[in-house]
Amino acid sequence: MTGLRSSRSILTILLLAAFGWSLTSVDWREGVLNVQGTPALLEFLAAAVRPVLTPAFLGRAVAALWQTVAYAVAGMTVALLIGAVLGTLASGALAHRRVARFGEVVGARATLGLLRAIHELVWAWLFIAALGLSPITGVLALGVAYGGILGLIFAQHLADAPTAPLRALQAAGARPWQAFLYGRLPLVLPDLVSYALYRFECALRAAAVFSFVGLGGLGAELQLSLRELNYGEVWTLLFLLIALIVAVDWWSGEVRRRMTT
Amino acid sequence: MSLAAAVILVVLSWLWVIGEDRARGVVLISAQSAEHVGQFIEDLLGIGSPSPPAYLRPDRWAAMAGLAAETLGMSVLAAGLAGAGALALGVFAARTVAFGPLRPSRSPLWPMAFFVTRGAFIVSRALPELLWALLLLFLFTPGTLPGALALGLHNLGVVGKLGAEVVEDLNLRPIQALQRSGARPGQLLAYGIVPSMLPQLLTYLLYRWEVIIRSTIVVGFVGAGGLGQEFRLRMSFFHYTDVTLILLVYLLLVFGVDLVSAGLRRLAR
Amino acid sequence: MIEAVRLEEVCRRYPNGAGLHPVSLSIGVGETVAIVGPSGAGKSTLLSLIAGVFPPDTGRVFLHGRLLADLAPGRELARLVGIVHQQFDLVPQLSVHSNVLAGRLGEWGLARSLLSLVVPQDAALAKRALERVGLLDRWNERTSRLSGGEQQRVALARLLVQNPRIILADEPVASLDPARAEDLLALLTGIAAGEGKTLIASLHSVALARRFFNRIVALRAGLVQFDRPAAEVADDDLAEIYALEDHVR
Numbered sequence: 183m184t185g186l187r188s189s190r191s192i193l194t195i196l197l198l199a200a201f202g203w204s205l206t207s208v209d210w211r212e213g214v215l216n217v218q219g220t221p222a223l224l225e226f227l228a229a230a231v232r233p234v235l236t237p238a239f240l241g242r243a244v245a246a247l248w249q250t251v252a253y254a255v256a257g258m259t260v261a262l263l264i265g266a267v268l269g270t271l272a273s274g275a276l277a278h279r280r281v282a283r284f285g286e287v288v289g290a291r292a293t294l295g296l297l298r299a300i301h302e303l304v305w306a307w308l309f310i311a312a313l314g315l316s317p318i319t320g321v322l323a324l325g326v327a328y329g330g331i332l333g334l335i336f337a338q339h340l341a342d343a344p345t346a347p348l349r350a351l352q353a354a355g356a357r358p359w360q361a362f363l364y365g366r367l368p369l370v371l372p373d374l375v376s377y378a379l380y381r382f383e384c385a386l387r388a389a390a391v392f393s394f395v396g397l398g399g400l401g402a403e404l405q406l407s408l409r410e411l412n413y414g415e416v417w418t419l420l421f422l423l424i425a426l427i428v429a430v431d432w433w434s435g436e437v438r439r440r441m442t443t
Numbered sequence: 444m445s446l447a448a449a450v451i452l453v454v455l456s457w458l459w460v461i462g463e464d465r466a467r468g469v470v471l472i473s474a475q476s477a478e479h480v481g482q483f484i485e486d487l488l489g490i491g492s493p494s495p496p497a498y499l500r501p502d503r504w505a506a507m508a509g510l511a512a513e514t515l516g517m518s519v520l521a522a523g524l525a526g527a528g529a530l531a532l533g534v535f536a537a538r539t540v541a542f543g544p545l546r547p548s549r550s551p552l553w554p555m556a557f558f559v560t561r562g563a564f565i566v567s568r569a570l571p572e573l574l575w576a577l578l579l580l581f582l583f584t585p586g587t588l589p590g591a592l593a594l595g596l597h598n599l600g601v602v603g604k605l606g607a608e609v610v611e612d613l614n615l616r617p618i619q620a621l622q623r624s625g626a627r628p629g630q631l632l633a634y635g636i637v638p639s640m641l642p643q644l645l646t647y648l649l650y651r652w653e654v655i656i657r658s659t660i661v662v663g664f665v666g667a668g669g670l671g672q673e674f675r676l677r678m679s680f681f682h683y684t685d686v687t688l689i690l691l692v693y694l695l696l697v698f699g700v701d702l703v704s705a706g707l708r709r710l711a712r
Numbered sequence: 713m714i715e716a717v718r719l720e721e722v723c724r725r726y727p728n729g730a731g732l733h734p735v736s737l738s739i740g741v742g743e744t745v746a747i748v749g750p751s752g753a754g755k756s757t758l759l760s761l762i763a764g765v766f767p768p769d770t771g772r773v774f775l776h777g778r779l780l781a782d783l784a785p786g787r788e789l790a791r792l793v794g795i796v797h798q799q800f801d802l803v804p805q806l807s808v809h810s811n812v813l814a815g816r817l818g819e820w821g822l823a824r825s826l827l828s829l830v831v832p833q834d835a836a837l838a839k840r841a842l843e844r845v846g847l848l849d850r851w852n853e854r855t856s857r858l859s860g861g862e863q864q865r866v867a868l869a870r871l872l873v874q875n876p877r878i879i880l881a882d883e884p885v886a887s888l889d890p891a892r893a894e895d896l897l898a899l900l901t902g903i904a905a906g907e908g909k910t911l912i913a914s915l916h917s918v919a920l921a922r923r924f925f926n927r928i929v930a931l932r933a934g935l936v937q938f939d940r941p942a943a944e945v946a947d948d949d950l951a952e953i954y955a956l957e958d959h960v961r
Binding site: 197201207214252253308311315388390394401405420436440 | 445452453455456457459460461463464467476479480482483484512513515516517518519520523565566568569570571573574577578580581582583584586587588591645657658660661664665674678690693694697698707710711
């Protein structure tokens with residue numbers, strides 16, 4: 183009875199200790215503040231009220247924004263493909279024989295786990311080293327990393343689908359793949375779409391920083407403007423990115439609302 | 444409508460990606476690219492190299508321990524900062540506090556605080572970790588701290604929004620009962636709101652920690668230290684067997700954090 | 713008689729016609745009063761008005777001779793009047809002792825309140841209250857782990873710690889089984905008698921009201937149907953107040 187209470191105290195102590203320890207990983211002696219940076223920072227903040235809005239720069243910025251969107255969209259299609267195939271296998275919903283099912287589930291889960299464990303930018307760098315610098319490599323990297331995440335989530339939802347409608351279908355003579363198409367998939371589809379839309383928002387953010395491995399898009403323009411100390415341009419790009427994310431967030435909210443009502 | 448828009452977006456995006464790929468002369472999948480991938484994997488494994496690969500040398504593994512600890516520390520610091528920030532600000536971003544039954548006074552400061560915190564959450568969430576890191580390097584010397592702050596800032600928006608939603612969904616009756624037995628706003632926070640939201644917030648934060656540890660390597664790319672910085676160094680010197688070693692350590696960290704987080708979440712319940 | 717509660721022509725109407733229209737009532741210090749009547753008769757509205765949860769539309773409420781509207785909400789009100797509900801309204805994630813000591817928040821500053829979450833303040837007071845309700849052994853338990861009857865008694869212990877001069881109980885036994893309901897009412901009336909408190913409770917069961925209280929006020933459709941010592945309440949009176957409910961059904 184008191185076990186529960188003490189387990190929470192243990193958790194509190196563990197978390198506080200972990201946080202305390204994490205402070206030691208900062209090298210405090212060398213000084214953490216970049217004193218020369220302060221005037222530049224003030225200048226940067228002051229530029230927030232006057233973003234650069236010249237037609238020439240806005241054209242460049244929107245082109246960069248479009249590149250980022252294209253990366254994210256193309257990457258998500260790869261991710262959905264990987265996620266749908268491996269996720270279905272990992273859910274074990276299609277296999278009928280127990281042995282085959284075990285192999286499928288474990289194999290697919292391990293693959294998904296590995297794809298997901300590595301961050302998309304790390305994948306991107308590895309792909310670029312192997313294949314060369316092209317949008318395709320960025321798209322593949324995004325697709326592989328997010329395919330892993332989507333696959334695991336899809337598998338979980340498919341496996342947790344309510345069983346009563348499925349049993350009714352099987353009783354009516356449906357084979358496993360038929361039960362899957364007519365039962366499991368429609369039951370969980372709204373959740374899957376909703377999660378995929380959330381992931382699309384994340385993909386946009388990820389694509390925005392692909393410039394750190396040498397690819398184009400919003401991040402490339404941003405780094406360029408920052409290097410030229412043109413802070414007004416930096417703000418324009420930041421505002422565009424925020425507006426894009428807010429718009430997508432709103433859109434996915436609308437889709438979710440329409441699917442559930 | 445939404446479906447049609449999505450299809451058009453997909454077609455246009457792929458047209459652009461393929462066109463750009465052609466223009467650069469990389470050309471998607473060819474016999475040549477298969478050869479390149481094979482060569483890269485051989486490099487990663489160190490096949491055909493005279494010296495033993497780094498991932499088989501105990502001294503290299505030992506050298507990784509410090510970097511792994513630094514990376515882990517950065518992720519914990521980031522999660523802690525995001526959690527503390529969300530706990531402190533999430534309450535103000537709740538509609539029930541700003542406009543509804545939990546509003547402590549008629550002062551217009553409460554709705555103002557609502558819009559400010561919500562806006563801050565949106566901005567902090569919309570910018571990815573790496574952009575935060577880039578901006579923070581104005582203010583801080585490169586190292587673990589700006590890295591952790593960048594990760595923490597991005598996650599503050601994510602966790603803070605959830606914290607506000609938890610407050611909005613709270614059962615109001617116990618809080619009103621506290622009010623009636625004489626509790627003032629600060630005490631309501633300490634005795635009613637925080638204890639009620641803490642378990643959910645903690646569980647979610649532990650989930651986020653799993654996400655944060657994956658991203659920690661990435662902020663290292665811009666000089667935040669840890670495994671990420673080492674990864675960048677080794678990649679640029681083509682020390683590919685060291686890259687393999689770093690990836691192995693990274694995977695160990697990621698899977699280790701997944702396990703620990705699942706265990707701690709069980710304690711939180 | 714010293715007056716603990718006085719209602720003067722108090723009105724409170726709801727759009728559906730329920731509420732109180734109008735009610736006058738005087739309750740002396742140390743009395744134990746049961747408010748009975750069918751659902752929708754205005755019992756909860758009456759108690760909420762006395763507790764200051766909301767003001768009356770018209771009319772005045774006095775507690776110990778002071779106009780309720782003039783009392784500062786929070787501490788001043790909490791010293792005069794406290795209320796327990798049928799849903800207990802405790803914070804489930806807090807320990808039992810923190811929930812009990814929440815009754816002291818009106819007296820404490822913020823620093824002391826925060827400290828008390830870790831090191832219980834005024835612990836002797838809380839222990840005495842928990843002992844009184846028979847739950848001292850659950851001192852350090854998480855409140856959500858307690859049964860409904862136990863949580864009701866923790867709510868009572870909080871009220872003991874708050875130590876108001878008037879105790880209100882809104883359907884305190886509605887969610888308890890009969891044996892536990894009797895235990896709780898015995899506890900409640902015992903506390904009122906032992907410490908000279910005024911007790912006003914709304915009840916659905918007239919049998920319990922007659923056994924445990926010295927005065928019964930019957931409400932019907934927002935009006936006082938009768939108001940007399942429990943010993944003088946006849947079975948016919950009761951048939952009359954519940955007749956309407958049967959009629960409505």
